[in-house]
Amino acid sequence: MPELRVGAHRLTVAPSCNLLDALLAGGVAVPYSCRAGSCHACLVRCLQGEPLDAKPGALDDARREQGWRLACQCRIVDDLQVEVFDPLRDGRPARIHSCDWLSPSVLRLRLIPQDALRYRAGQHLVLWTEAGVARPYSLASLPGEDPWLEFHLDCRQSGAFSDAARAMRPGDSLRLGELRGGALHYDPDWQARPLWLLGAGTGLAPLYGILREALRQEHQGPIRVIHLAHAAAEHYLADSLAALAAGYPQLRVELTSAAQLPAALAELRLVSRKTLALLCGHPHSVETFARRLYLAGIPRNQVFADLFLPHA
Template identity: 75%
Template structure:
C-alpha cells in the first residue's frame, strides 16, 4: 500500500485512493467545492512523488512544474508527500471594504487586497476565511476601473462560507487564494459581433464584469443581456443594468423569472451567425440556455459557458 505523508504525519492508503478523500479522512481538512477540477479550492503541492492526475489541463505548466495538483482529481498509486495550501503562506491578504445586501439573498462583498491584483473580467478567486473555510467566487469588478475586488454571494441557503460572510464588516480580514481563468472573458476581436450574455442567479456577477469590459472597449455590435432569477425581487443588478442600457443604445436587458423563461427562450432568434454567447449560473440553467441556443442555430464554438457547480 502506498504511504501518504503530510508534514510529520504518515499513513498507508489503498492504491488508487482519491487524494482529496485520503487527506480529509485523515483529518487534514483540505477544502473543496466542486470536485470537478474547476474551483481550485483543493490545491496541494507534491513535495516527493506524483499522483495520477485525471485533469492535467486544469493547471498551468508552471503550476505543475512547481508541484501543484488538484487533490480532487488525483489518485494515490505510489508513496507521496504533499503540502496542503496554506492561505497564510501561499495566499494574499485582503480586508473587507464593504458588505451590503443587493437583494434579500445576494450579498455584495468588496475586498481591498494588500497589493494590486492583475486579473481579467470573468475570472474567479478562492476566498479563505480566517477559520480556514475556502470557496471560489467570480469577480464582478472591473480591473483598472474599480479600486476593489467585488463578489456577489448567493446566501439563499446556509453554507460554511456564506454563514461567515453574513457577519463580515469593514476591516475584517480574509485571504485570497489562486486566481483562476475560466471560460468567460471579452476579446477585443469581437467588437463588431453580436454578444449575448445569459446568466442565472449570481452567474450574473462575472458577466457583469465582462459586459462592462465590452462597453469600456466601445463594443460596436448589439449586446443582449438575459438574467434569470427566482423571482422579480432577485434581479439584484436591475438598476445598474438599466443605467448602462440608457447610456448605450446597443445594449438591451431582459429580466426573467422561471415562469417567463420558456416563452422568452422560445422567441430567441439569431440575427447573425456571428453571434457569440456567454453563459453562467447553475448547471441546469446553463444547459437550458445552451440547448435553446443550439436549436436557434448558434455554432457550438461560439458559446462559452461557466457553471456554478453545487458543493459535492
C-alpha cells in the same frame, strides 16, 4: 500499500485511491467544492513523490513546477508526501472594503488586496476566511477601473462560506487563493458581433464585468443581457443594468423568472450566424440556455459557459 504523509499524519492507503478522498478519510482538513478540477479549492503541494494527475493542464506551468496539484484530480500510485494549501502562508492578504446586501439573498463583497492583482473580466478567485473556509467566486469588478475586487455571494442557502460571510464587516481580513480563468471572457475581435449574455442568479456577476469590459472597448454590435432570478426582488443589478442600457443604445436588458423563461427564450431569434453567447449559473439553468441557443442556430463553438456548481 502506498504511504501518504501530510504533517504528522502517516496514512496507509489503497493503490490508485483518490488523493482528496484519502486526505479527508485520514482526518486532514482539505477544502473542496466542485471535485471537477475547476474551483481549485483543494490545492496541495507535493513534497516527495508524484501522484497520477488526471488534469495536468488545470494548473499553469509555474504552479506545477512548485509542486502544486489538485487533490481531487490525483490518484496515489506510490509513497507520497504533501502539504495542504495554507492561506496564511500561501494566500494573498486582503481586507474587506464593504459588504452590502443587493437583494434579500445576494451579498456584494468588495475587497482591497494588499498587493495589486492582475486579472481580467470573467475570471474567478478562491476566497479564504481567517478560519480556513474556502470557496471560489467569480469577479464582478472591472480591472483598471474599479479600485476593489467585487464578488456577488448567493446566501440563499446555508453553506460554510456564505454563513461566515453574513457576519463579515468592513475591515475584516480575508485571503485570496488561486486565480482562475474560466470559459468567460471578452475578446476585442468580437467588437462588431452580436453578443448575448445569459446569467442565472449570481451567474450574472462575471457577465456584468464582461459587459462593462465590452462597453469600455466600444463594442459596436448589439448586446443582449438576460438575467434569470427566482423572484423579482432577486434581480439584484436591475438598476445598474438599466443605467447602462440608458447610456448605450446597442444594449438590451431583459429580467425574467423561471415561469417566464420559456417564453423569453422562445423569443430569441438569430439575426446573425456570428452571434456569440456567454452563459453562467447553475448547471440546470445553463443547460436550459444552451439547448435553446442550439435550437436558435448558434454554433456550439460560439457558446461559452461557466457553471456554478453546488458544493460537493
